Amino acid sequence: MLFFSACKVDSKTKPVQKPVQKVTTSDDHIASELYIDYYNNPISQDQKDQNLIIEYISDKGYKVQRTESGMYYQITQSGSGPNYIHGQPCRAHYQGYFLDGKVFDSSYNRGEPIDFRVGQMNAGWNEALKLLRPGAKATLFLPSRLGYGAKGFPGYVPAHTCILFDIELLGLAE
Numbered sequence: 001m002l003f004f005s006a007c008k009v010d011s012k013t014k015p016v017q018k019p020v021q022k023v024t025t026s027d028d029h030i031a032s033e034l035y036i037d038y039y040n041n042p043i044s045q046d047q048k049d050q051n052l053i054i055e056y057i058s059d060k061g062y063k064v065q066r067t068e069s070g071m072y073y074q075i076t077q078s079g080s081g082p083n084y085i086h087g088q089p090c091r092a093h094y095q096g097y098f099l100d101g102k103v104f105d106s107s108y109n110r111g112e113p114i115d116f117r118v119g120q121m122n123a124g125w126n127e128a129l130k131l132l133r134p135g136a137k138a139t140l141f142l143p144s145r146l147g148y149g150a151k152g153f154p155g156y157v158p159a160h161t162c163i164l165f166d167i168e169l170l171g172l173a174e
Contacts, residue, residue, distance in 0.1 A: 034054050034057060035054065035058075038050070038051055039051055045150075046143060046145060049144050049160075050143060052099060053072055053099075053162055057141060062139070067131075071124050071127055071140065071142055071143070073128055073138050073140050075132070075137070075138045076137045076138060077136060078133070079132060079133030080134065080135055081135075082133065083132065084130055084133070084169075086118050086126075087118060087119055088118045088172065089115065089117055089172055090115070090129065090171075090172065091114070091115050091169075091170040091171055092107070092113055092169050092170055093107045093113045094106070094166065094168070095109075095165065095166045096156075096163055096165050097164050097165075098161065098162075098163060099162055104156045104163070105156060115173035118130065122142070122147055123147075124140055124142035124146035124165075125165070125167075128140050134171040135169060135170075136168075136169050138167055139165070141164055142164070144159075144162055147162070148163070
């Protein structure tokens with residue numbers, strides 16, 4: 001069990017004192033690293049999203065990495081070969097879901113992977129693809145601005161909604 005507090009400095013707001021967090025996990029270091037980016041009194045949508053994702057990851061025990069943009073990801077299977085680059089054709093299976101576990105889209109359910117070019121997907125996917133290699137499997141934790149933002153994806157994802165994707169990169173599309 002670990003008790004700690006930290007400060008977050010945001011260039012747009014004054015420093016925010018974070019609450020003392022009671023973390024119970026087998027890897028307290030990972031949990032404490034997560035809460036470095038936690039906001040005590042979130043104001044912006046991005047800060048609220050950040051907190052929701054951190055709480056979700058902490059509750060579920062994921063071991064994630066964070067990018068500078070605020071995307072979290074966990075690679076569950078390494079791929080091989082060079083990383084994907086912008087414009088490269090790609091084939092993938094995926095499942096998109098909300099923090100409550102409800103699936104909003106799945107190529108697995110359709111029984112057919114998707115073909116696309118790196119750069120044609122939402123911002124979170126485009127960023128993650130450049131970190132991965134063919135054959136990789138990963139879970140992406142996207143704040144709303146890296147998913148479908150203020151507009152959402154009508155009929156599938158409401159506005160300002162954090163989303164997750166399990167992706168399986170099948171290689172280059174033909």
